[in-house]
Amino acid sequence: MKKIVVAGFGPAAHRLVEALQQRGFDGRVTVIGEEPRPAYDRVALTSYLSGVSAEDLAYPVPSTAVTRLNSRVTGIDREARVVTVEGGEPEPYDVLVLATGSAPFVPPVPGAEHAFVYRTIDDLDAIRMAAKEATDGVVVGGGLLGLEAADALRALGLRTHIVEMSPWLMPRQVDEGGGSVLKSHIEQLGLSVHAGAGVQEIVTDDRGRVAGLRKPDGTLIDAGVVVFSAGIRPRDELARASGLEVGERGGVVVDSGMRTSDPDIYAIGECALAGGMVYGLVGPCFTMAEVAADRIMGGDGTFGGADLSTKLKLLGVEVAQFGAMTGALDVTYMDPVAGVYKKLFISDDARTLLGGICVGDAAPYTSLRSFVGKPLPAPPSDLLFTGGGANLDLPDDAQVCSCNNVSAGTVRTAIADQGCADVPGLKACTRAGTTCGSCVPMLKQLLEKSGVEVSKNLCEHFAHSRAELFDIARVRGITTFSELIAQHGQGRGCDICKPAVASILASLHNGHVLDGERAALQDTNDAFLANIQKNGTYSVVPRIPGGEITPDKLIVIGEVARDFGLYTKITGGQRIDLFGARVEQLPEIWRRLVDAGFESGHAYGKALRTVKSCVGSTWCRYGVQDSVGLAIALELRYRGLRSPHKLKSAVSGCARECAEARSKDFGIIATEQGWNLYVGGNGGFKPRHADLLAGDLTTDELIRTIDRFLMFYIRTADRLQRTSTWLESLDGGLDYLRSVIVDDALGICADLDAHMERHVATYVDEWRATLDDPDKLSRFVSFVNAPGVPDPSIVFAAERGQIKPVVA
Amino acid sequence: MTWVNVCGYQNLPPERGVCALVGDRQVALFRTHDGAVHALGNLDPFSGAYVLSRGIVGTRKGEPTVASPLHKQVFSLVTGHCLDEPEITVPVYHVRLDGDLVQVAVSV
Ligand SMILES: Cc1cc2nc3c(=O)[nH]c(=O)nc-3n(C[C@H](O)[C@H](O)[C@H](O)COP(=O)(O)OP(=O)(O)OC[C@H]3O[C@@H](n4cnc5c(N)ncnc54)[C@H](O)[C@@H]3O)c2cc1C
Ligand code: SF4
Ligand code: FES
Numbered sequence: 001m002k003k004i005v006v007a008g009f010g011p012a013a014h015r016l017v018e019a020l021q022q023r024g025f026d027g028r029v030t031v032i033g034e035e036p037r038p039a040y041d042r043v044a045l046t047s048y049l050s051g052v053s054a055e056d057l058a059y060p061v062p063s064t065a066v067t068r069l070n071s072r073v074t075g076i077d078r079e080a081r082v083v084t085v086e087g088g089e090p091e092p093y094d095v096l097v098l099a100t101g102s103a104p105f106v107p108p109v110p111g112a113e114h115a116f117v118y119r120t121i122d123d124l125d126a127i128r129m130a131a132k133e134a135t136d137g138v139v140v141g142g143g144l145l146g147l148e149a150a151d152a153l154r155a156l157g158l159r160t161h162i163v164e165m166s167p168w169l170m171p172r173q174v175d176e177g178g179g180s181v182l183k184s185h186i187e188q189l190g191l192s193v194h195a196g197a198g199v200q201e202i203v204t205d206d207r208g209r210v211a212g213l214r215k216p217d218g219t220l221i222d223a224g225v226v227v228f229s230a231g232i233r234p235r236d237e238l239a240r241a242s243g244l245e246v247g248e249r250g251g252v253v254v255d256s257g258m259r260t261s262d263p264d265i266y267a268i269g270e271c272a273l274a275g276g277m278v279y280g281l282v283g284p285c286f287t288m289a290e291v292a293a294d295r296i297m298g299g300d301g302t303f304g305g306a307d308l309s310t311k312l313k314l315l316g317v318e319v320a321q322f323g324a325m326t327g328a329l330d331v332t333y334m335d336p337v338a339g340v341y342k343k344l345f346i347s348d349d350a351r352t353l354l355g356g357i358c359v360g361d362a363a364p365y366t367s368l369r370s371f372v373g374k375p376l377p378a379p380p381s382d383l384l385f386t387g388g389g390a391n392l393d394l395p396d397d398a399q400v401c402s403c404n405n406v407s408a409g410t411v412r413t414a415i416a417d418q419g420c421a422d423v424p425g426l427k428a429c430t431r432a433g434t435t436c437g438s439c440v441p442m443l444k445q446l447l448e449k450s451g452v453e454v455s456k457n458l459c460e461h462f463a464h465s466r467a468e469l470f471d472i473a474r475v476r477g478i479t480t481f482s483e484l485i486a487q488h489g490q491g492r493g494c495d496i497c498k499p500a501v502a503s504i505l506a507s508l509h510n511g512h513v514l515d516g517e518r519a520a521l522q523d524t525n526d527a528f529l530a531n532i533q534k535n536g537t538y539s540v541v542p543r544i545p546g547g548e549i550t551p552d553k554l555i556v557i558g559e560v561a562r563d564f565g566l567y568t569k570i571t572g573g574q575r576i577d578l579f580g581a582r583v584e585q586l587p588e589i590w591r592r593l594v595d596a597g598f599e600s601g602h603a604y605g606k607a608l609r610t611v612k613s614c615v616g617s618t619w620c621r622y623g624v625q626d627s628v629g630l631a632i633a634l635e636l637r638y639r640g641l642r643s644p645h646k647l648k649s650a651v652s653g654c655a656r657e658c659a660e661a662r663s664k665d666f667g668i669i670a671t672e673q674g675w676n677l678y679v680g681g682n683g684g685f686k687p688r689h690a691d692l693l694a695g696d697l698t699t700d701e702l703i704r705t706i707d708r709f710l711m712f713y714i715r716t717a718d719r720l721q722r723t724s725t726w727l728e729s730l731d732g733g734l735d736y737l738r739s740v741i742v743d744d745a746l747g748i749c750a751d752l753d754a755h756m757e758r759h760v761a762t763y764v765d766e767w768r769a770t771l772d773d774p775d776k777l778s779r780f781v782s783f784v785n786a787p788g789v790p791d792p793s794i795v796f797a798a799e800r801g802q803i804k805p806v807v808a
Numbered sequence: 809m810t811w812v813n814v815c816g817y818q819n820l821p822p823e824r825g826v827c828a829l830v831g832d833r834q835v836a837l838f839r840t841h842d843g844a845v846h847a848l849g850n851l852d853p854f855s856g857a858y859v860l861s862r863g864i865v866g867t868r869k870g871e872p873t874v875a876s877p878l879h880k881q882v883f884s885l886v887t888g889h890c891l892d893e894p895e896i897t898v899p900v901y902h903v904r905l906d907g908d909l910v911q912v913a914v915s916v
Contacts, residue, residue, distance in 0.1 A: 494866035495875035520823035524862040524877035536857035784826040807856045
């Protein structure tokens with residue numbers, strides 16, 4: 001049995017283990033990593049400071065590998081084919097894979113040992129500790145990672161300085177013009193930029209603590225925290241010491257199959273020097289891991305270099321670069337007022353696109369990146385002015401997703417042959433769009449252009465999406481289905497558009513779902529305010545806010561269930577479901593429940609269902625906040641809110657998360673300081689963990705943010721689209737959502753707030769209102785011509801002491 | 809064939825259905841947008857439950873329809889054919905208005 005040893009446990013090592021498993025490797029794999037935890041998503045490292053936990057960042061631990069954590073490989077004996085491990089057993093190998101990554105470059109200046117670097121979770125813990133005592137911070141390095149570190153220091157509350165050797169920021173991605181636009185953006189945020197400046201020394205105070213950074217001209221920047229982020233160096237020390245070939249400027253030399261100068265040893269990821277290049281982006285590192293796995297399994301995969309295009313949003317500024325950074329000709333668009341700079345590089349015959357730079361508006365990146373090396377799809381000035389022309393036809397071999405090396409052809413095949421009809425489908429099928437997300441707009445475009453029907457039309461009656469209809473109804477003040485279909489649709493509707501419009505009208509105007517014409521729009525569940533079951537009977541779910549219930553009320557539910565002979569079951573949302581009621585029994589059942597103080601639980605509606613809670617700080621010895629109190633307040637606030645699909649929520653009283661809040665549409669987890677809000681979670685058919693939207697909120701801030709999240713979702717989601725898929729299909733994802741509902745980028749927050757206030761103020765219990773209205777009650781009969789007669793087709797048998805339906 | 813009085817026209821809510829018990833037969837009655845009345849068997853052949861009268865009434869390419877409330881198969885109110893699975897049909901009953909009275913024809 002073949003034995004593979006992997007030195008280093010970062011993203012590249014993790015992908016290698018996965019790739020081996022997928023290719024059916026059945027030998028033994030041992031991964032030895034120096035960090036105290038298994039591989040995690042380093043690309044998302046900064047999110048750790050905003051409350052994303054180490055567990056959230058962790059990749060799923062591969063079940064097929066043995067992992068040795070906290071263990072550093074110290075040497076390779078190539079003769080004996082064994083590696084030595086600090087403080088542990090040596091590890092023999094048949095195949096060794098070096099995946100040791102890289103380390104931040106720290107220049108040899110006096111005092112440098114007191115500074116921090118920005119690479120691991122442990123580094124961030126140390127920086128966070130130090131920031132507590134400091135007011136100012138300096139980042140050395142104004143490149144991609146340097147600016148990310150600077151943003152992090154700013155978020156930690158420090159006045160932040162950036163020191164960059166080159167005359168402008170991000171010299172590897174943008175030219176001087178782009179650099180100056182970028183600088184003005186960053187200075188507007190209150191950061192100081194010291195470009196064209198080096199480091200003389202790191203100054204410490206008499207107790208050995210960092211006090212500042214001295215520049216070569218003698219000036220001192222006072223700062224309690226200094227972070228070096230001025231480039232990376234491949235960790236090739238093991239290779240060097242064991243006589244493997246390494247590059248002049250570092251990096252383990254490998255061939256196109258990722259093999260080093262010793263055929264039993266491979267190197268992948270940031271430690272490898274492939275085709276004379278060290279790659280500092282995760283996409284190529286993943287590709288290298290795939291190639292190495294393929295070779296180990298006897299395949300002939302090759303690594304042929306990678307696209308180093310980058311697009312990122314740092315400190316709120318979009319910066320992107322693709323292809324070459326020079327060319328015989330170039331065309332520039334610059335708007336210093338708006339802070340936009342865009343430039344395209346073109347071949348001397350003005351026909352071929354060579355590359356481009358964008359600052360402040362990355363639209364050309366998205367649309368043009370795939371055209372590098374190909375004929376220009378339109379005159380360059382058009383491309384720059386219009387933001388890049390969304391109607392370009394991509395050649396099949398054009399790369400769409402550079403993180404995962406997916407071509408337009410592959411995406412088209414997935415659409416045509418594998419039936420992918422939306423972005424989440426394409427993500428699952430091709431991996432495109434799953435890493436940085438910048439290619440998602442391209443995926444959408446390919447979907448739209450493909451032959452398959454991705455029509456946004458709700459159904460044959462409306463040539464509009466749900467979101468469009470919502471806007472039409474809102475802006476034109478339309479209050480009935482008849483008006484809407486007469487003016488904006490055709491025919492008389494169907495089981496798709498009628499409930500969708502009913503939901504839109506309910507979200508917009510509240511009012512009773514069975515009033516007037518609206519009664520005819522409702523699905524049977526809403527029409528009878530109960531959930532239909534397989535034999536045509538209904539189930540009844542009274543609201544139990546937060547899952548808290550008095551013994552007296554519990555007894556009432558028990559008595560009702562007993563008296564009407566209903567099958568009784570506790571639900572997953574901490575309520576009680578009573579099954580087997582015939583339509584004519586529903587009003588009698590509810591009369592008893594309403595008299596005892598219950599109200600509709602809306603289990604039948606596309607509406608807020610439950611806000612589940614753990615017992616929280618009132619009883620639990622670990623709790624830090626009153627989760628039950630909050631859950632009740634939220635459930636009462638949003639009860640009756642009609643939405644594109646059902647909405648579920650939960651509140652946990654501490655990080656132990658007993659309420660499983662992260663599987664909910666909006667979940668809240670208590671922190672020492674307040675509440676963390678997670679959105680877009682889902683259990684069910686396609687589980688998804690909710691994403692952290694905002695951390696350490698006060699209760700007021702929390703409620704305002706949820707108000708806006710829900711209203712924005714209600715206004716813009718498709719019919720039957722849960723928040724999880726809605727969030728995944730939002731252009732710009734979570735960042736965009738945050739910009740809209742936290743930073744009010746669209747200027748709609750006041751409107752969203754007012755809309756929710758209106759909902760809260762006009763809520764009435766649907767069941768009480770129904771019981772008070774003889775007209776509505778008259779519908780609750782099995783037979784129009786024999787109101788007292790029960791439906792004889794409904795028959796029950798007994799099971800475990802309760803009823804169960806018998807269907808012919 | 810006999811015409812049986814079932815209910816008053818005003819007992820039929822616009823663009824919805826109700827169920828009538830005619831002998832031991834369950835007949836689903838629907839009043840469409842144009843005021844016309846249609847009658848189908850109430851049994852949903854897909855689920856075996858008597859529920860068609862509780863479906864959503866609408867149109868498909870102009871043809872009046874009802875969708876089963878359980879699994880949403882759509883039936884023509886005119887022919888009783890399931891428009892999603894044409895080999896499945898439900899019975900169609902003759903209905904007429906006698907003044908304000910809705911009458912259904914059943915064989916006895
Ligand atoms: C803050 C930050 C943001 C980033 N953002 C992006 C981005 O937006 N897009 C992008 O494409 N890339 C980004 N990157 C780069 C990306 O994280 C790297 O390309 C990727 O992590 C490389 O993976 P790797 O496995 O080769 O190396 P590493 O992630 O460095 O993993 C190597 C591991 O091996 C361990 N190790 C080293 N030597 C030994 C030894 N002798 N014994 C045992 N263990 C050892 C190390 O401790 C480390 O855990 C970012 C990096 C950082 C730090
Ligand atoms: S989440 Fe925390 S507070 Fe709530 S029950 Fe669990 S341990 Fe207790
Ligand atoms: S380009 Fe990053 S996920 Fe596709």
